[in-house]
Amino acid sequence: MLSKLPEIMIEPSIRMALLEDLGRTGDLTSDAVIDPGVTASVVLSAREFGIVAGLDFARLAFSLIDREVVFTCQVADGDAISPGEVLAKVQGSARSILAAERVALNFLGRLSGIASSTAKIAKAISHTRAKISCTRKTTPGLRFAEKYAVRAGGGVNHRFGLDDAILIKDNHIAIAGSVEKALTRAKQYAGHLVKVEIEVDTLEQLEKALYYRPDAILLDNMDSKTLREAVTLIGGNAISEASGRITAENAPEVAETGVDLISIGWLTHSTKVLDIGLDFVG
The missing domain is CATH 3.90.1170.20 (Quinolinate phosphoribosyl transferase, N-terminal domain)
Structure with missing residues (x-):
C-alpha cells in the first residue's frame, strides 16, 4: 500500500x-x-x-x-x-x-x-519475481519526490543517499586495489544494520566477491546469458541486481534470468x- x-x-x-x-x-x-x-x-x-x-x-x-x-x-x-x-x-x-x-x-x-514509466515496466515483468528499482540519478533536491513516484508506479527504492548502505562500485574497486580489498574493508567498517553491496562486471569478479558474502551484488552491463550464470552462482546467497542499458523492451528478458531487482536510472532522470x-x- x-x-x-x-x-x-x-x-x-x-x-x-x-x-x-x-x-x-x-x-x-x-x-x-x-x-x-x-x-x-x-x-x-x-x-x-x-x-x-x-x-x-x-x-x-x-x-x-x-x-x-x-x-x-x-x-x-x-x-x-x-x-x-x-x-x-x-x-x-x-x-x-x-x-x-x-x-x-x-x-x-x-x-x-x-x-507511469515504472508501472509499464513493472507490468511487463510481472510474470517474474523481479522488481523494478530506481537509482540516485534524480533531479537535485527532488530525490524524495521522484522516489515516491517510483513507489506509486509499483517499483521499489534503492538507496536514498550515500549514507543508506555501502555500495562498492567499479571506481571504489579500482582505487582500493581489488574486489577482495574493497570487501574486506567494507565488512570491517559496516555496522550490524548496514548492508554491503558490490558491483561486478564479470563472473570472475562475482566468484571473488561471493567468498566475502556481501548482502547484494549488482550485475552491471551483463547480457542475458551471463546474467543467468551469475544468478546460478549466487544461488540465493545474496540479492541479485541487474543494471545497465535496460529498456522497456528488454526488461522482460532481463527479469526472466532470475534476478531479484532491475535498477533503471532513466526512470527518474529522463522519463x-x-x-x-x-x-x-x-
Whole structure:
C-alpha cells in the first residue's frame, strides 16, 4: 500500500518553486486582467493514459498561494488514469489558481510520468519475481519526490543517499586495489544494520566477491546469458541486481534470468512528463 508523504517534506520544494515562478512582483498577467474578487472553478484533467502521482504536491501549490482555495481529489496517487479523466477539482480565487497553476502541473506531470514509466515496466515483468528499482540519478533536491513516484508506479527504492548502505562500485574497486580489498574493508567498517553491496562486471569478479558474502551484488552491463550464470552462482546467497542499458523492451528478458531487482536510472532522470492540463469549467 502506498503511504503518503508528510506535508512537512513536500512544502519546502513547493515553496521554492512558487517563489521562483512569482519572482519579484508576482503574477503580472493575472493582476492586470482579472479583478481581485473573481472566483473560478477548474479541473485537473489527464490528457493521456498513465498512473497518477503527486496530487498532494499540486494541492499544496494552490494552498500555499491561498488557503481559501479548495482542492478536491477525484483519484488517488497510484491510480490508473485515462484521457479526459478528472483528477481533481479546484475552486477559489481566479488569481490564486492561475498563480499556482504551473507549479502544480509541473510537479503532477513530472511525478505521474515517473510513476507511469515504472508501472509499464513493472507490468511487463510481472510474470517474474523481479522488481523494478530506481537509482540516485534524480533531479537535485527532488530525490524524495521522484522516489515516491517510483513507489506509486509499483517499483521499489534503492538507496536514498550515500549514507543508506555501502555500495562498492567499479571506481571504489579500482582505487582500493581489488574486489577482495574493497570487501574486506567494507565488512570491517559496516555496522550490524548496514548492508554491503558490490558491483561486478564479470563472473570472475562475482566468484571473488561471493567468498566475502556481501548482502547484494549488482550485475552491471551483463547480457542475458551471463546474467543467468551469475544468478546460478549466487544461488540465493545474496540479492541479485541487474543494471545497465535496460529498456522497456528488454526488461522482460532481463527479469526472466532470475534476478531479484532491475535498477533503471532513466526512470527518474529522463522519463517523459505525463500530459495533464488545467481546464476552466465556470
